[in-house]
Amino acid sequence: MVGHIKIDKVSKSFTNPDGSVVKALNEVELDIKPGSFVSLIGPSGCGKTTLLRAISGLALADGGDVYVDEEKVTAPGHERGFAFQQANLYPWLNIEKNIAFGLKARGIYKTHKEDVKEYIEMVGLKGFEKSYPHQLSGGMNQRASLARALVGHPKVLLLDEPLGALDAFTRMNMQDEIIRIWKEQQMTMVMVTHDVDEAVYMSDQVIIMTPRPAKIEQVIDIELGRPRARGNIDFIKYRTRILEILNYAGENHEPEYYL
Amino acid sequence: MVIKQIKKVSAILSALLAIQVHIRMPNSPLQPEASKPYFLYLLYAALAVFVVSYLLSFFVKPVDKKLESTGPLLAGGVLLLNIVNIVCSKLALLPVLFFPSLDRVFGVYVNDWELLLKCIGSSGKLLLIGFSIGAVIGFGTGILVGFNKKAAYWFNPFVKIIGPIPATSWSPLVLSLFATSYQAAVFMIALSVWFPITVMTSNGIANVQQTYFEVADTLGAGKFWKIFRVGIPAALPSVFLGFFYATTGSFVTLVTAEMFGCKLGIGWYLNWQKSMMLYANVYAGLILLAVLCNLIITLLFKVKDRLLNWQKGVIKW
Incomplete structure (x- = not known):
């Protein structure tokens, strides 16, 4: 199986406008198994998104390297799909053209036309091919953006809080859909989230990060069968444990989650 | 009721x-x-x-x-x-x-229609040539400045200094530089079109959401694909605003430019009739000018509506 991610002592700093330097990532080491679903969780400013962007190549690390299937990441590429928090569909293209965008950019659209159809169906947007993004709901747009990231058959899909902007009901539906797609495609997915429930519900592994100095606090394997039930006693145990670690990690900060 | x-x-x-x-x-x-x-x-x-x-x-x-x-x-x-x-x-x-009297003003269209028609043709041709040259160069400069940091560094001061100077104020210089006054008129119209289109194009590109390019990056798009399939379509609403400003500006320049050496054209007609103190003809010419300018702008908006159909419901003009 493909989609093995190796993060080797990755550091990344940002310079504030006032000249002070903030370490967003401090020698982070991580090994993500091919075909697994991993969540990155932690309070704001703990470098989750920075780590995700380092894997994608959108923001390269200052120190250390990221490898995907033994290949060093030096720039963004289609083998590492990225789903943004906002759908970010191109408003001047209809849904079908948005989804086909990557294939056309790579000049392989003619041989992969069927894929576009297949993925439109997979995310449940059949019949909306000719609609423009502003005509559809936020959830539908987010589905389209998932299809756009997936249609190029990436080895890895990186999700940066892709469900953060959705209402609770749509959100739960989308969680199931993403899990369904993940199973079908047998790919590696790495998701940044703020939502402990979401992390436990979807992941094989939850990676808890702490802010300043940004590093990995703990990696928790979620050993629950699928499909998962949110009311299950083991589910709640995992959730409580993660929340405790987050509270501890937050020390001087207001806890972000309340029970 | x-x-x-x-x-x-x-x-x-x-x-x-x-x-x-x-x-x-x-x-x-x-x-x-x-x-x-x-x-x-x-x-x-x-x-x-x-x-x-x-x-x-x-x-x-x-x-x-x-x-x-x-x-x-x-x-x-x-x-x-x-x-x-x-x-x-x-x-x-x-x-x-x-x-x-209004009788005399409207009478001009009946008595002078042949000459007026010729003037429209002449002005139209001049405008078309000047506008096309200015628009192409302006769009090109705008793209260059919008996407290339080095080009922006060297071009921006140039654009800022040359741009706000009314194109017609170059007339003494331009008339001595070009072989014919017709070429000079074309140049001045092109110049007046070039500035707003350059500024609005580069500005539109500079304001494109960064995430649009990041999405393209993660989908495997190359540099040119990002310029022509992301940057330019996203900047198109702003580009159209530039075309709109350029159209009104080019009419002003046209009238002045035709005063030098042109032997036909609406600007020439206005100037000639004014010097003859035939104000009925001047008014008739002005009305004609206003109608033509509006016609072109209406046409431009029709094109905009077609090209930017996706904007409906996104941005209100």
């Missing part, structure tokens, strides 16, 4: 009033007589159009809607002409040399 009917017939009533005034009130003896009452003919024509559309409105729904919404405006327009007619022709309250 009553108000709706009043709105619908208001244009007819206003036209009838203007006709009655024009027939019953004698022209001032100060005002030179026109060969024929051309303003009256125009009023008759307008009345005929109003009556026909009023009758049609009972059978065709869109005409009904349109007449109800624009009826009062048309009535107001006719009323304004009516007042101008009373002030200028009937009472001669203003100096007759500078404020000719």
